[in-house]
Amino acid sequence: MSLASGVNAIDSLVYGSWTGQAGAPATVTYQFLTSVPNGASSEDRAGFKPMTDVQKQATLSALALWAAVANITFVEVSSDANIRLGTNNQGDTSSGYSYLPEPGVTQVELYLNNTGSYNSNYTPGTFGPSVLLHEIGHTLGLKHPGDYNSTGEAVDGPFLPTATDNLDYTQMSYRQSMTNRGNYPVTPMLYDIQAIQYLYGANxxxxxxxxxxxxxxxxxxxxxxxxxxxxxxxxxxxxxxxxxxxxxxxxxxxxxxxxxxxxxxxxxxxxxxxxxxxxxxxxxxxxxxxxxxxxxxxxxxxxxxxxxxxxxxxxxxxxxxxxxxxxxxxxxxxxxxxxxxxxxxxxxxxxxxxxxxxxxxxIVQVVAGGTGGNDRFVAQAGSESFDGGAGVDTVVYGGARSAYTVSTVSSGATLQVVDSGGTDTLTSIERVQFADGALAFDTSGLAGEAYKLYRAAFNRTPDDGGLGYWISQMDKGVALRDVARSFIASNEFKGLYGAAPTDAAFVDLLYQNILHRAPDAAGAAYWVGVLGQGQPREDTLAFFSEGKENTDAVATLIANGISYTPWLA
Structure with missing residues (x-):
């Protein structure tokens, strides 16, 4: 009966078994030889000695390791055992050798090399225990997983690939661990256990x-x-x-x-x-x-x-x-x-x-009602509902802006964000962030103030990156007048207003750039007078920016959100 499994890792190790069939439990007897058995070869007889007490104890430990993983019951007898164990002089040809079970064979022998000091040292992780596990593996029906043998004789395939033909995977290999060289495994290894359980069943x-x-x-x-x-x-x-x-x-x-x-x-x-x-x-x-x-x-x-x-x-x-x-x-x-x-x-x-x-x-738990502070929600797949409550609250979406449709309902107090995965309802949410940008809906709050100041100072729509920076600064507590002071000090502002305009020229340019008209005489006189009495120009710029005319002028531009790029620093 063939013992082939069709699995290379098993078939590269399996040679025979004591039952002759896969998966059948076995009771295997063993004995410690006191003399060379009848019919022993001259090789077996060379320098024969019984095992020492240390070697016997190590053998019992090795048998127990094999029995722990497979349905094998080992029984010690005084004669006619299935496995007969001893030592002999193998010179420098091998550390030990064993015979394998075959059809019609009722007894096999295992001999350790009694000239090697390693066969007297059974400290875990050293060569000696590994030799015993290897040789007992042979007596149970396991072969070498590669085409090698201490006698130089050919070994029947199949064989393991080079990457797994080593001690990391099997005690039956002649090759060292790939990553833990110089150290020997202390148990039957991954493929050993798989193969021995295939032969005898799992314990x-x-x-x-x-x-x-x-x-x-x-x-x-x-x-x-x-x-x-x-x-x-x-x-x-x-x-x-x-x-x-x-x-x-x-x-x-x-x-x-x-x-x-x-x-x-x-x-x-x-x-x-x-x-x-x-x-x-x-x-x-x-x-x-x-x-x-x-x-x-x-x-x-x-x-x-x-x-x-x-x-x-x-x-x-x-x-x-x-x-x-x-x-x-x-x-x-x-x-x-x-x-x-x-x-x-x-x-x-x-x-x-x-x-x-x-x-x-x-990530903030999605609940009907955020905290009293600035909450940050991360949207998930499907339809969800977010209520930020007080504070400046943000919902973060993972996709690009183009993947979503954002619209306002309920007079702007509620937003809807629609994508292929569902429709989200956002209540009291001031910011909506995407993978490639963001929209601000606090048009009467800090984001709206920053947007209007750009229009007032530079007579243009803000760039998303710059606006994102100043929104982040104002979120952190920077006042509008301080932002206005920075704008006035900028090269862009000086290019529009001049490096050192007079108060009259400054007021005239504010009217032209912000209100897009010439100042009336009374208005011009008022603001020139206020500046003359010491009001800082940043306060005047901020006042014009927040005035009704500028607010009305930008209202339709920002009604559906203010585009900006979040500042990450």
Whole structure:
């Protein structure tokens, strides 16, 4: 019966099994040899010695690691075992060798090289434990994943590609870890577990409850098999940059880019605790929970309902889609983002989307009634209603100005903003901001004052950038007379009025530029007299700007909003 699965990662490791069929549990006996067995080859006999007590204990530990992941029951017997273990003199040709189970074979042997000091040192992460895991893997039916062998004999394919033929993926490889060289893994690895479970089935009683896996900077390379329960990865003792990926078959790093923790296939990890050095976390789709540490964490949310507490540090939650495809609601420190599952975030400073990054501080919960201050709302997909109440309130839209139709209703107190996704109703909203500009509807307020002053001082429609700057200054408390003083000091003003006009000339030009007529005699005399008595020219300019004639002249120009570019400084 063929054991081929059609999966390269499995078939590159599978050679045979003790049952002869895939997925069948097995009871495998073993014995520690005290003498060379009958029928042993001259190679097997060379320098034979029984295993030492240290080697026996290490063997039991290695058998337990294989039994933890697969439905294999190991039973020690004194004779006629399936697996017979000893040592011999292999010189410098190999660290150990084993025979593999085949149809009709009831016994195989495993020999460690008794001339190598590594086969007496079983400190985790050293070569010795890895040799035992490798050789026991052979006795269970696993082959080399590449065309190599200590004897130089050819190995039957298929083979793993070069990128995965290494100890990061399988103990059966001759090749070192790609990123953690010089360190040997302490468990069966990702492809080992997949292949051995294909042969014998998975051990579904191993760590079936709720488990916490705690890692440190110096974590030995390992693969996590866990049969069930609510399981958590705890990286809180890791002090540097870490990467954490909760997907089955993925690798995590307890320090920079070493990939020393992997998750076996069909394992679900749902909790993460990050450390102080900052983590990049990739969640699976099971609905995960993240507790952030003191570092700056970047969390890629999954398709489930995730809960992310960023903790200290400047933390970011990243979503796969465009901003407009999500609904975002903020309440205090909590933000709920719906569209890729329903994700609840707290202690997270920014939200990253495929097309933009949004500061959580800029998002205000959409409610019927804003605060008494200057509220900033971020519009979402669909139809929404915003009521800013008192203050200068802004609604932010993600698209370009041309994508929206903005109109006033209810005598200008209410706005409607329409796009392909719906119609929003804006009540007591003074500013509407787009990706490429903004409209101000406080035409009787600061934005209107700034617009009229441009017309008064320069006899022109304001440019969007300049107007945006002065609106921002007035929003911060700069008075209209102070803006007028700056205008009078500008080169543009001097070009229109002269570098040092007399009071009479100044008044005449105010009439011409603002009111577009010559001053009447009484008016001219009045204003020249006021200036002569010491009234600053900026006060006079501001008075003309706010006068009825200038206000009436611009009323129709700004009735549907004042175009400007928000000043970002």
């Amino acid at each position: 579904m009683s191993y760590h079936a409850g709720d488990d916490v896996y705690k890692f440190t900077n110096g974590q030995m390379s390992s693969c996590i098999w866990d049969a069930g329960g609510y399981n958590t990865f705890d990286f809180s003792d890791c002090t540097g940059l870490t990467t954490i990926d909760l997907h089955a078959g993925a690798f995590s790093s307890t320090r920079l880019a070493i990939g020393n923790v992997s998750i076996a296939y069909n394992v679900t990890i749902k909790g993460v605790i990050t450390g102080a050095g900052g983590s990049t976390v990739r969640l699976n789709d099971a609905g995960d929970t993240v507790f952030g540490g003191a570092g700056a964490d970047l969390v890629y949310v999954g398709a489930g309902d995730d809960a992310v507490n960023g903790g200290d540090g400047f933390d970011t939650a990243s979503f796969t889609g465009a901003y407009a495809s999500y609904k975002i609601v903020r309440s205090g420190d909590s933000v709920v983002v719906t569209g890729q599952g329903k994700d609840t975030l707290s202690g997270v400073e920014t939200l990253q989307f495929a097309d933009r990054t949004v500061n959580v501080a800029d």
